[in-house]
Amino acid sequence: MKPCSASTNRHSRPILPLACITVLAGTFTVGAAQPARKERVTLPPVPDTIRAPAGNRAFLKGHATGTQDYICLPSGTGFGWQFFGPQATLSDDHLKQITTHFLSPNPFEGGTPRATWQHSRDTSAVWALAIATSSDPAFVQSGAIPWLLLQKAGSQDGPTNGDTLTGTTFIQRLNTTGGIAPATGCAVSSDVGKKALVPYEADYFFYEHRGRDSDDD
Numbered sequence: 001m002k003p004c005s006a007s008t009n010r011h012s013r014p015i016l017p018l019a020c021i022t023v024l025a026g027t028f029t030v031g032a033a034q035p036a037r038k039e040r041v042t043l044p045p046v047p048d049t050i051r052a053p054a055g056n057r058a059f060l061k062g063h064a065t066g067t068q069d070y071i072c073l074p075s076g077t078g079f080g081w082q083f084f085g086p087q088a089t090l091s092d093d094h095l096k097q098i099t100t101h102f103l104s105p106n107p108f109e110g111g112t113p114r115a116t117w118q119h120s121r122d123t124s125a126v127w128a129l130a131i132a133t134s135s136d137p138a139f140v141q142s143g144a145i146p147w148l149l150l151q152k153a154g155s156q157d158g159p160t161n162g163d164t165l166t167g168t169t170f171i172q173r174l175n176t177t178g179g180i181a182p183a184t185g186c187a188v189s190s191d192v193g194k195k196a197l198v199p200y201e202a203d204y205f206f207y208e209h210r211g212r213d214s215d216d217d
Helices: 018-030
Strands: 007-009 012-015 056-075 078-091 097-106 112-119 125-134 147-156 168-178 195-209
Touching: 056 097, 056 168, 078 112, 078 195, 112 147, 125 168
Parallel strands: none
Antiparallel strands: 007 012, 056 078, 056 195, 078 097, 097 112, 112 125, 125 147, 147 168, 168 195
């Protein structure tokens, strides 16, 4: 396209041709911000036992990197590693942090400790409990923690009314690697109280009621 240039005369300021003004106006119109739409989330194959119920759709995916944390405690007539919570950061496909993941008291269940996800930008949060699990070798790697379906047990907006996670209904933990409790290190009374922070990775898929937003099919 021929570049725009201004013409001048002795009695006037530089004049931009009308055609150029029209082109520039069109450029700014095209570049104007458009209403944001949620990206579609592509789901991997999952065992039937941990599918989200009909009427829900995935609206957010995050890849978790962190640890599954265990503590050595008396168990039956011996001792064993007991899970006491995750510590992880979830990132999007561009490696940008989107949530943190940890164990915290759920205020909607009188402080019952639940798996928690808190959005890193608007600080909305959701608590959930596992309602189905799968270690099906056709899906789950050997030596990896199970895949899960979790149901919301509570949620709340952030202090400035951020609500990214508030409408969450179910969460899936899929594509896990690592995270299994150690096979050793918790065998005698002197081991009680020891902690093991076992590295793991997983993909978490967050669901909401289908039709929550007007852009839904």
